Amino acid sequence: MTTQRKITVEVTNETNEVLEPILNDQIVKVIERVLDSENIDVDCEVSVLFVDNPRIQALNSEYRHKDVETDVLSFPQYDSIKDDGFMEDYLYLGDIVISLEKARAQAHDFGHTFERELLYLIVHSVLHLLGYDHMVDEAKGEMRQKEKEIFKQIEVFKTSN
Structure with missing residues (x-):
């Protein structure tokens, strides 16, 4: 699907871990792929926030x-975009929080790469933002x-499986 859609991804890293700059591009591409799969x-x-386990x-x-550590939390703005067919000109989908630890x-x-796990958590979370459970x-x-x-559909996973 080719679209003129603009995706804004605000990435904030509250940890001391330095992530590769290319990871931000990969995050956007993965989010685009999820949105494409839902015809949005x-x-x-x-918003994507990277934190540590205590946070x-x-x-x-x-x-x-x-009161336990988890890998990811998703905070959707809407109850369900996929079920409700809710559509406007602009959607703030919500917030994703990922523990890098x-x-x-x-x-x-x-037994796979950190990058693969991180991008999997992005896919998983965006699906939650769209109403999947x-x-x-x-x-x-x-x-x-x-x-x-x-x-x-994501090339990075084809080479890491």
Whole structure:
């Protein structure tokens, strides 16, 4: 899908970890791919915040009442874009918070690169921002299938699997 859509991605890194500048470009491309998969062709904005484990644990406790570290939190602006067909000229999709510590540990545990894990978490989170969920088996299957379809389209994953 070729679109004239403009995607604004605000990336903030609250950690001391220095990320490769090319990663920001990859994040935007991955977000574009997810939006393409949902036929969203209006201008969009997403905020991505990188934090450490204590910070994401505090956010998880505050907003989800779960006092544990997690890899990623998604804060959608809308209940569901995918189900409601909600469409305007401009969409602020919401906020994504990723623990770089947790992402690095998971990459090691799963035997793939840190970059792959980080970009997977972006795909996963943007799908949440669009209304996908994995709390029940049927919805989980739909979300996992969508993730797989998107991954097949992203070159960075073709070389790391």
